[in-house]
Amino acid sequence: MFTFARYSVPTAVVEDFYKRVDVILIRLFAGESAVGFYETALRIVTPAQQLSGSISNALGVKVSGLTSIGQEIRSDIVNAVIYTGLLAIPMFFGALAMPAALMQTFFGSEFAGGATALIGIALFFVFYIYQDPFATALEGSDRPQIVFRLRLFALVVHLPLALLLGNYWDGLLGVIGATLAVEVVLLAIYQAVSHRELGGIIFPKPVVAQLGSAVVMYGLIMLIKPMVPLVSWVPVIALIVFGAGAYFLSLVVMSSHFRLTLNNVLVPALGRIRTRIR
Structure with a gap:
């Protein structure tokens, strides 16, 4: 309990800043209109996180209980991973198929310029939500320090990369590209941690x-x-x-x-x- 409490607050602070920093950097490099594109595109894909969030919440309770009595947790993590991206994956391909139409229909014709941003956000969201079961399982099995280190690593890598791409390439797409790159790497690291701590890489056939x-x-x-x-x-x-x-x-x-x-x-x-x- 002490170990979890010791890391839960700094993990939450780091993750909250990591989520907010994109908006800050986009506003700095591309202005308020680009922030509007980013935030509206994010609203289209966030419903997928409601499903993954409910799955992770249930997983956290179960993993904590199983860990307390010394039972294995891998099968429950596998089941969570299977359905975490059930909505996020088709939402990405839907965004890829008709990004401008989605932005215009839900938010107005003035948001059609955010079509490319929607594709990038939908893609990085897929990699982002697939990390949830791993992070939840690690925290629920008394290994919150691993999650904190990975969140901190993501922030430390993301900041200079987003500054570089946002400044020298594109204020909006550069920051989104930096986030995508970090999320891909972070998911790969979670898989490596899973191999070491959770009995192997988890990529079930249903996915x-x-x-x-x-x-x-x-x-x-x-x-x-x-x-x-x-x-x-x-x-x-x-x-x-x-x-x-x-x-x-x-x-x-x-x-x-x-x-x-x-x-x-x-x-x-x-x-x-x-x-x-x-």
Whole structure:
């Protein structure tokens, strides 16, 4: 408990500053309009973090309990990793398929200039949220010092890189590019730590199925997109719904794990509904 308390506050401070520093640097190098692009693009992808956050919260409680009685925790981490990116992966490919249309539809035509920023943010968000299960597991199993060191490393590397790219390349995209590079490296380090501390690298096959399903979704959207005039929210929303349907149907076909999960969740739910109706 003392070890966790010793590191929890500095970890939170470092992580909070790391999240805020992008806005500060973008404002410095590119002005308020670029900050507007960044923050609006971030709002589009943050719903994916709600799912990963709920998964990590449940994982933290379970890991803490299992660690206290000396039980293994790897299988629970694997299960968390499987569904952490369930929404983030298709959201990236959706952003890649129609970034300007998404920005214009949700925030107005003046935000179309943030299309490239949306793609970069959606991509770094994928790498960012996949770190959650590892960090949660390490903190829940009495190793918060590892998480603190990694957060501090990310901040120390990110600051000079963002200053360099933001100043000499592009104020908005340079800072986003620096964040993306750091998040990729940080996830790789978490995998190395997992190999050392958690029994091996964790990259479950269902994640590959999610990637494959998102690629199928992207291909179908790009096929249909030229036939649909994306000039109002109705066709844009319709294309989003179509893409979501294509993603989940592809996932049902590609992933036996996802089919099993659906069966375990939907069958009891339908049973309860039938009982209430009767």
